[in-house]
Amino acid sequence: MSTATVTRPTHHSPRRGTPDSHGFPTRPYDLVKEFVVALVVVALLTVVLAAVFSSPDEKAITMADWAAQAPNDVVATAAGELAGTTTSASYGPPYNTAGDGQNLGPLKLQKWAGVRIPVDSAADLVLTPLSKVTGNTDLATALTTWNGATPDQQNKWASAYSDALSKAPDNDPKQVADGDYGPVPAISAAFLTLAQTGGLEGALTSSGNFYGGDQTRSLLLLSDGAYLEDQARARHLGGDQWGMMNETGNFPGQPWMWLYTFWYQVPPFSTSDNADALVWGLMMLLTLGLLLLPFIPGLRSIPRWIPVHRIIWRDWYRDHPRRT
Amino acid sequence: MTATQAGGTPPGTSSKSWTVRTRDRMSRVVPQGQVLPDRQPAYMSSWIYVFGVLTLAALIVVIGSGVLLAIGGVTWWHVSSLGHFVNSLHLWSVELFFAFMVIHLWGKFWMAAWRGNRALTWMTGVLAFLGSIGTAFTGYLSQTNFDSQWISGQAKDGLNSVGIGAFFNVLNPGQMLLWHVALLPLVLGVIVLLHVVLVRRHGIVPPIDSEGADADVEDAR
Numbered sequence: 426m427s428t429a430t431v432t433r434p435t436h437h438s439p440r441r442g443t444p445d446s447h448g449f450p451t452r453p454y455d456l457v458k459e460f461v462v463a464l465v466v467v468a469l470l471t472v473v474l475a476a477v478f479s480s481p482d483e484k485a486i487t488m489a490d491w492a493a494q495a496p497n498d499v500v501a502t503a504a505g506e507l508a509g510t511t512t513s514a515s516y517g518p519p520y521n522t523a524g525d526g527q528n529l530g531p532l533k534l535q536k537w538a539g540v541r542i543p544v545d546s547a548a549d550l551v552l553t554p555l556s557k558v559t560g561n562t563d564l565a566t567a568l569t570t571w572n573g574a575t576p577d578q579q580n581k582w583a584s585a586y587s588d589a590l591s592k593a594p595d596n597d598p599k600q601v602a603d604g605d606y607g608p609v610p611a612i613s614a615a616f617l618t619l620a621q622t623g624g625l626e627g628a629l630t631s632s633g634n635f636y637g638g639d640q641t642r643s644l645l646l647l648s649d650g651a652y653l654e655d656q657a658r659a660r661h662l663g664g665d666q667w668g669m670m671n672e673t674g675n676f677p678g679q680p681w682m683w684l685y686t687f688w689y690q691v692p693p694f695s696t697s698d699n700a701d702a703l704v705w706g707l708m709m710l711l712t713l714g715l716l717l718l719p720f721i722p723g724l725r726s727i728p729r730w731i732p733v734h735r736i737i738w739r740d741w742y743r744d745h746p747r748r749t
Numbered sequence: 750m751t752a753t754q755a756g757g758t759p760p761g762t763s764s765k766s767w768t769v770r771t772r773d774r775m776s777r778v779v780p781q782g783q784v785l786p787d788r789q790p791a792y793m794s795s796w797i798y799v800f801g802v803l804t805l806a807a808l809i810v811v812i813g814s815g816v817l818l819a820i821g822g823v824t825w826w827h828v829s830s831l832g833h834f835v836n837s838l839h840l841w842s843v844e845l846f847f848a849f850m851v852i853h854l855w856g857k858f859w860m861a862a863w864r865g866n867r868a869l870t871w872m873t874g875v876l877a878f879l880g881s882i883g884t885a886f887t888g889y890l891s892q893t894n895f896d897s898q899w900i901s902g903q904a905k906d907g908l909n910s911v912g913i914g915a916f917f918n919v920l921n922p923g924q925m926l927l928w929h930v931a932l933l934p935l936v937l938g939v940i941v942l943l944h945v946v947l948v949r950r951h952g953i954v955p956p957i958d959s960e961g962a963d964a965d966v967e968d969a970r
Contacts, residue, residue, distance in 0.1 A: 638923030
């Protein structure tokens with residue numbers, strides 16, 4: 426219905442240009458009815474989609490699952506934590522000072538933010554949970570030996586065992602070549618046993634608090650192993666598989682993050698050790714551009730150059746031909 | 750008793766009362782009759798206009814399904830078929846919400862809808878889009894399932910690389926859940942409210958060249 430009527434006098438913007446919308450001829454328009462109909466339609470559409478497609482809910486991987494499915498990976502991860510070679514152990518801020526982290530040119534934002542979530546991978550992820558195990562004299566002896574050694578000696582033992590594990594068939598601890606590994610094999614084996622019993626999560630998360638709501642340590646440990654990533658890659662969720670925006674199963678995930686995820690798929694980002702900072706820097710710049718689009722010459726004129734608006738307002742333009 | 754004594758300040762007169770000043774300021778935010786008008790400009794005749802209200806409607810469904818999930822608690826939906834269905838409602842309403850919002854955003858871009866003092870309307874819309882991405886993201890981190898484990902492990906590196914992760918710990922589902930159900934919805938709600946008020950304040954942007962002015966695409970103040 427287009428019963429156009431003038432209802433108010435025209436008020437123009439101070440500058441020559443866009444006229445005041447309140448000065449145009451009007452037609453009846455029931456906003457409340459439109460909203461109620463939209464609400465009903467969206468609600469019904471949601472119910473239909475939920476009923477037909479459901480939603481994904483793949484169970485979280487437990488430490489016991491990890492130990493059962495990939496015991497050699499658990500042992501290798503424990504040895505890596507002790508050697509300081511895992512991702513978390515060599516991460517830098519916000520977990521430790523093992524590195525400076527990434528930077529945006531001269532801006533060392535990761536370093537400047539500081540170590541606000543301190544995690545000592547060897548102590549917090551392996552040794553402290555094991556120190557609470559009782560009734561295992563071999564473990565107690567191994568921990569005593571470890572704690573009595575110098576940091577240099579500890580590193581030599583753990584690095585040697587970690588290297589030997591990586592060279593063993595299937596990374597099997599039972600097939601590791603002979604060597605001077607000190608108490609590390611015993612500690613790693615006890616760590617696997619603790620994970621198998623299901624007691625590792627509690628030792629990692631509670632941190633002295635009955636309510637263990639913070640999973641930082643558990644997730645760092647799990648991410649340090651290869652099992653979690655293997656599972657994710659098998660579900661096409663790897664970082665180079667558009668993983669950040671996807672989820673398990675055939676569900677849409679977060680397609681609105683396509684641009685952020687896109688940069689990780691292409692050089693130089695896909696090959697850079699500094700990729701995260703570069704992608705974040707680029708996305709912050711692009712986001713600022715979107716936010717300030719009305720003030721950016723050229724970009725703000727694109728809608729005039731590519732006249733999609735002639736389709737949107739075709740009724741208006743038909744009734745109001747442009748003046749020459 | 751005069752009108753002033755009864756609590757009414759004559760229009761147009763200045764007052765030292767903070768209440769009166771606030772009331773006067775609020776009454777000027779949206780032109781009289783434009784809060785909920787029953788007429789719209791004749792040029793508002795396209796399906797693209799529907800996507801703004803569809804986005805709002807989807808947001809209501811998102812909040813409603815989220816409130817239902819909150820009643821059952823964090824892990825309810827893992828062990829209850831009803832809970833799983835409510836989670837599905839939440840997921841699909843979010844997908845619809847973003848689909849409608851992105852179409853709405855593109856529509857407003859091609860209309861150059863920032864013209865005629867509407868830059869703040871555009872900017873609040875962009876902020877609402879960003880706030881929605883953050884809210885949805887924290888939702889994915891609060892699922893307490895495999896997706897949460899993997900997405901949080903991946904996301905931490907990006908956030909840590911620019912220093913954000915030191916304060917916004919994606920590996921802490923307790924923190925993420927509170928951001929998801931309290932902080933971000935509150936901020937997003939305020940932004941959306943401001944956006945809608947600005948739309949009502951300035952009205953629907955007129956067609957490009959509706960007065961034949963060549964400079965109007967740039968007129969964003």
